[in-house]
Each structure stands twice: as structure tokens, then as C-alpha cells.
Amino acid sequence: MVLATWNINGLRSYQKKYDLKLFLQKYNIDMLHLQETKLVEGWNIQEEVGLPEEWYFYQNLASSRKGYAGVASISKWELSPLSIDMSNQRFQAEGRMLLYQFRDYHIINIYFPQGDRSKKDVPYKLEVCDYITAMVKSNPGKWMIFGDFNMAQSELDLARPKQNYNNNMFTVEERERMAGLAKAGIVDVFRYMYSEESQYTWWSYSYNARERNVGWRLDYIFLSENVKTNIKRVEILKDEFGSDHCPVLVEVEI
Numbered sequence: 001m002v003l004a005t006w007n008i009n010g011l012r013s014y015q016k017k018y019d020l021k022l023f024l025q026k027y028n029i030d031m032l033h034l035q036e037t038k039l040v041e042g043w044n045i046q047e048e049v050g051l052p053e054e055w056y057f058y059q060n061l062a063s064s065r066k067g068y069a070g071v072a073s074i075s076k077w078e079l080s081p082l083s084i085d086m087s088n089q090r091f092q093a094e095g096r097m098l099l100y101q102f103r104d105y106h107i108i109n110i111y112f113p114q115g116d117r118s119k120k121d122v123p124y125k126l127e128v129c130d131y132i133t134a135m136v137k138s139n140p141g142k143w144m145i146f147g148d149f150n151m152a153q154s155e156l157d158l159a160r161p162k163q164n165y166n167n168n169m170f171t172v173e174e175r176e177r178m179a180g181l182a183k184a185g186i187v188d189v190f191r192y193m194y195s196e197e198s199q200y201t202w203w204s205y206s207y208n209a210r211e212r213n214v215g216w217r218l219d220y221i222f223l224s225e226n227v228k229t230n231i232k233r234v235e236i237l238k239d240e241f242g243s244d245h246c247p248v249l250v251e252v253e254i
Helices: 011-017 020-026 045-049 089-093 122-138 172-183 189-193 225-230
Strands: 002-007 031-035 056-060 071-075 097-102 105-111 142-148 186-188 219-224 231-236 248-252
Touching: 002 142, 002 219, 011 020, 011 045, 031 105, 031 142, 045 056, 056 097, 071 097, 071 105, 089 122, 105 122, 122 142, 122 172, 172 186, 186 189, 186 225, 189 219, 189 231, 219 225, 219 248, 225 231
Parallel strands: 002 031, 105 142
Antiparallel strands: 002 248, 031 071, 056 071, 097 105, 142 219, 186 219, 231 248
């Protein structure tokens, strides 16, 4: 099964220049998890994207601001949505997460806030990371987590670690929380396959950062330790455009 995650930075904006259906076909994707969709009520994604009727579509829209944040999942298989019980009302109102049961797997599609130079949203990110980690620990089994975490785990995951040490997205606290996922039995599939390689999934729109490959790896696919041997391949699709992020893909035997 081929699974992918992508912060698409506005699905309707993407569709004006590109074609999501062609992207799905190009990589033979079975399940795609999108973040920062910026969708609003009334937009029929299957109709607009031209997806066949047999595809399933799920979304969580932001209720706090129209056309803000939001996540969506597109799948060839029906997923069973589960309720999200996080007490943080801001998180709930921003439509940042979808939770599913699929066969004997729990699946999360999540979009963490980026924050800014003031680091005002770092505590928010830490709270969300703690929530995810606690969920995994309290529900042993098979897990898949897809999303834009807006945090880099190590110096390998950004082009300029020394200049960004303890800045937003690379604070000590954020890295500690990301390490906590590994302690809970969750494996970063890219780092599992490529232990010493630096590749990035996000580039600022400023200063030709993407052309110069001055980027960050902020987008992740995590699988539980008990299924990591089923991974066949992992790719960061850096040549796919339409967003300041690029997709991440994993092929796994399920």
C-alpha cells in the first residue's frame, strides 16, 4: 500500500495550477493525508478534483476562522473516523486533526501550528505532542501518524541548524517532545531508512530557499515499531510543486 502526507497550503489554490488526481495517479497512491487545506463548507472535493466515486474523502474544517488550517484524507479504502477528545478548544476549533481506525491500525492525520519568531505557540505544540504521545501509549497496537509537525528533530533535519538553534521549530523542548514519540514505540520512517541523510520537506518562499535547498524536514510519517519491517520504500518528493512543502511517501505491506 502506498501512503502519503502533504501540507498542500491551500487545496483550492493548488487545484488552480495543478491536478491532485494526476498526482494520485502518478505515484499510485492509495491513501493521502493533507494538511493546511484551507477548505470551507460547501466545497465538494470529489467533484472539484474529479475523483472517482469509489474514493473516500474525510475532512476537519476550522470553525474559528474561515479558510484556515484544516486537514483532509483521501483513501481508496473506507476509514472509520474516531472522536478526538483533546481538551484544548483552540486545537479543536482549528480543525488540525483526524483520527481513524483502519483494519487493526490507528491512523492520525495532524497539522501542528508553526508559531513565529516569538515562539508564542511552542507551548501549544508541546501540549499537542504530549496528547499524541499519551494516545499512543494508552492504546498499544499498530499506529500510523501522518502530518506537518512544524518541528525538526535533529541537526540533520534543517540546512542551517547552528543559526536556528533554539529558534521556533528547533527549540530544545520541541526536539525532546519529538524524541518522546520514539520512546513511545513510534518510528520516523524516513530516518529509519536513511539514518544519516539530510532531505527537506519545507522551504521558505523568501530568498530562493527552495532553489538553494535551504530547507527543513517538518513533515513526517511515523509507524509503530511493530510494523517497521513492513516498510518497502520511503521517498521525499521534492520535485512536486504547488506548495511551500513537498509530499512524503511510504510504501508498506499491510
